Amino acid sequence: MHKPDNWNVPDFAGRRVTLHDVARHVGMSKSTVSLVLQGSSSVSDKTRERVLRAIDETGYVYNRKAAALRQSGRHGLIGVIVNGLNTPYSAELLNQLEGLSLEQDILPMFASSSETLAQQEKLLQLYMEHNVGGFIICPAPGTRSTLLDKLWRNGFPLVQVMREVPFSQFPAVVADNRRGLYEATRHLIKLGHRKIAFLGGSEDISDYHERLAGFMDAMNEAGLSVPSGYIYPILQSRAAGRKALKALLEYDPGITAVACFSDLMAYGVLSQSREMGIKVGEDLAVIGFDDLADSRLTHPALTTVRVEAGDFAGKSLQLLKTYMSDPQSPVTREVIPAKLMIRESCGAPHLNTSSGGE
């Protein structure tokens, strides 16, 4: 640890420079300075110029808190709560949201619930205290509709993103989960697979039920049975993927394909397969969901369902802005399309059944 204490700490301004200071410095009233700041047209060019110079000279920094206090609150701040800051898909969503927000002079405040109700509630409370104009939220498992109701009633519009609270009638932007998994599963079936498992996800999340429904749609349509042990819900992570695959194959070693709740879980499946000497793409077909950046580079490259994070970001922001400007706008539910990306991890399987018979 170095301590270059020969260095002088610059003089900390005891007090921040205020609009009043600028006014005094330039010899005008604070009202005039305020007008310049707001870009009012009713101030003469000469004055504007002098004031701008003074602002520069004094190093004045606009104080949004004070301004917002007078302007009954709003100041281009929105609260964004996702499930995890370091889960790749959420990170990409935040990335997209940041770009779009800043373009529109909105400052997003990002945080994660870490999938717990307690943290979610704490964050919502803090954000309200900081007077955000509204929320974009990926509700933590177990979130009740009453919570969202409370927000809305308090004057905070919100848009649910990626997931939605069951039986809630609030705006939402969700993926076409059902169709996504339907298509993915159909693809597996077309390749000849019969014993297909559905791995991962949590029953407390709307995603899960939609994706599972899509899976079941395809299985039922093809007249394939799904023993209860073929459905293995487990919380999102690579390690969970490994564990789940092991359990699945113990339950029925004859399983030839797994549809995963997410790419992250699929990565776990890939690594567990390698460890067990199972060749993915030959002995076992694997399909993910999300299409993370890494999924192109896994070995074999992962077949997965792509949902554009940018679409989530764009739609949810647009929707939130609508409610912020007019709280009475009709409640809308947007569905983001899901697209099957066929790569190598689901290549034609080695099956010992030549025809369809069990």
Add this chain to the structure above:
Amino acid sequence: MHKPDNWNVPDFAGRRVTLHDVARHVGMSKSTVSLVLQGSSSVSDKTRERVLRAIDETGYVYNRKAAALRQSGRHGLIGVIVNGLNTPYSAELLNQLEGLSLEQDILPMFASSSETLAQQEKLLQLYMEHNVGGFIICPAPGTRSTLLDKLWRNGFPLVQVMREVPFSQFPAVVADNRRGLYEATRHLIKLGHRKIAFLGGSEDISDYHERLAGFMDAMNEAGLSVPSGYIYPILQSRAAGRKALKALLEYDPGITAVACFSDLMAYGVLSQSREMGIKVGEDLAVIGFDDLADSRLTHPALTTVRVEAGDFAGKSLQLLKTYMSDPQSPVTREVIPAKLMIRESCGAPHLNTSSGGE
């Protein structure tokens, strides 16, 4: 798109409930209510109880803006600017920072510079306007010391994290980059490698020079030459890793090992190797830096240099808090240890030289 417009939008409170409203509702003065809110001991239990009930009944939400206005600014808000929200290491840093901050009743505002000076400046400005208590910042390439100076002078303490602005004398928390790459390179040398390349990183970032220096330390110590073409700086990404490896092997097909600036680049190298039919761990040794969650699961598992993101988070937050409470505290530079994690990607190489001679 569904529109369940049979649903009634709850009545939006026209105006937010204020402390005054609560006071009137309970029949006391706003001062008393304020005291209750601050947990003052000079308010009687009976009153406290009545006020708390009233707060609950009215649905009052504390207004930090107004409070902070009176309390000369500070309100437990800090600005955190990293290089990218969706780069895995940064994401993990944010995750850790969030956990620690909330524990200490600090609300972090996260954003990314996207490696551009313009966005960084815009964010700093906005955060100042929102009156954050200080900054934790991973400076964008090309950041000048004068920028940090301006912040500090305006009363915003800051801590640099992961990188530091050259010739700046501001607090910083950085990894032991030089030692990390020194050890990694030494490991490669011990395994018998002679033609070792250093891949990735940007010359505008302090990290790069430190890691490169560590690399050179080890190479020089072993008396190994490093042709200019062995050093291939390029901006952080998987695709860049692929491109870089190709260029490197074109320059000298005899290269048997690459030390990468980051795990992300190493992933690119891994996938490019596979494409070119090069067996990593046999024909080519690869070492990364960061130890991302995925690095255990790549094939082969990636040998890399681990630096705990939690340490970065803990130290930088602690340091920032020090400066926030006493701006005159001596400037400190903390170094986070780097630890070589030996896995499979650098297994003993096939070399045609049996002894050391060129």
Add this chain to the structure above:
DNA sequence: TTGCTTTTTTGGAACGTTCCAAATATTGTA
């Protein structure tokens, strides 16, 4: 009851901005 101390409550100023109505400066016209 009185006077004294201690506890509890309170009104009003302050924070830094915006907004408004009113004051002042500038311009054009007769």
Add this chain to the structure above:
DNA sequence: TACAATATTTGGAACGTTCCAAAAAAGCAA
């Protein structure tokens, strides 16, 4: 030059809190 019309500038109230000094209430001893 004088007057209206217009352009520009300004003081003060307001936003919702905290803080302070001071008022009111409560408790206690004589």
